[in-house]
Amino acid sequence: MPRVDVQIPTSEGVSNGSLHVPDGAGPWPGVVVFPDAFGLRDTMRDMGDHLASLGYVALVPDVFYRAGDWAPFDPATAFTDQKERGRLFGLMSGLTNGRVIADADAYADFLLARPEVRGTAVGTTGYCMGGRMSLVAAGGIGDKIAAAASFHAARVAIPDDPNSPHLAADNIRAAVYVAGSIEDQGFTAEHAELLDSALTSAGVPHTIEFYPGHHGFAVPDNAPYDPALAERHWEALRGFYAERLLSAG
Template sequence: MPTTKDTIVTPAGTCPVTFATPEGAGPWPGIVMYPDAGGARPTFDQMATQLAGYGYAVLVPDMYYRDAGWAPFEMATVFGNKSERARLFSMIQKVTPEIMAADAGAFFDYLQSRPEVRGERFGTTGYCMGGRTSLVVAGRVPERVAAAMSFHGGGLASDDPGSPHLLADQIQAAVYVGGAQGDASFTAEQAKTLDDALTAAGVEHTIETYAAGHGFAVPDNAPYDEAAAKRHWEAMEEFFGAKLG
């Protein structure tokens, strides 16, 4: 699949992105794929290419671009390394819901400007931190999002005032959430809270728990699970096919 590197001017600066499309002229529906807490890296370039193969123009942004020149994380060891874990969480905390929404507007404008992309409403998907971002953006920029997916996302229905479940009555997109088994960042109780909020708001949604740990869909994560990852690709193909195709 054709894959290029580009930059997008946002309200805060210049964000590096990967842009992947299918072979051919298009145009295709656009999707923003939000990386996990490890940030944009080659694994997500490969994942963007795979999703593009289903017939989409896929944008992967560097959500840490405000930390210019940040050093990549080693995902297999980052959580066991005290200093690297501290660096990771300090960067995560800087990506607030307000920043997610502001950046998303620029990402959607970029997609809409590309001749390879059709339509004015888009898909979002994401992993871990990116799974939360996907739902936050669906609630804060609702007029631009037609379909939002989240995989092993954390903090989807928490006590935080920025929790996505509090935005349920703003969401216009169809929503799919694939949670991880035994995930302290998205428990069964939190799944019910999210389900109740989306149901009360009349949002079309599906919430499922995969029989795999947090990180199951991303190949360079230690808990990567091949069977669960395959299921997640099938879910994306079906969901986006129905809501964007």
């Protein structure tokens, strides 16, 4: 499957991303992959390849492009090394909801303009930080997203948080799939109930479930990675996109 380095124009610069195209004759539906807090790297490119193998053109953007040529993080030490932790949280703090929405709009437009991509809407998926971004994007760019997935994300339904993605449920036009992780204070059963209530009230088709793994179960270079749960997540995406994204194009 072809893997192409691309430059994605945004309202604040250019994001250097990775485009992953299925083998064979297209066009195919497009999917934006929002990476976890460690950003665009080989693991995320491999996940883009996997999505391409399922029949989707996957775009993995550098969500930290505003920082310029930032040094890669080592997932094994990014949270334990004080200096690296500070650098990581500094980059994350720059991704306000407004910026996430503006960038997501640019990513979707970039995909939809590609000759390899068909349809008028894309899918999204995201992991940890990227899982939250996937839902923020769905609440921000409306009809451009047909299916929004989120895996082991945190802070997607927080009471009294004016930036919580669940507050934009009325603006979501996508179907939503959320898979939480166990023992995760960022997305508890109470948070899941709040998210379910918001999506139900807004008439958003959705599935919310918990996988029996810890935060990071779907991403191979994360310590809690679980191959069986990662495969379950791919099968969930396969079914979710087949039902919601293929029919949108």
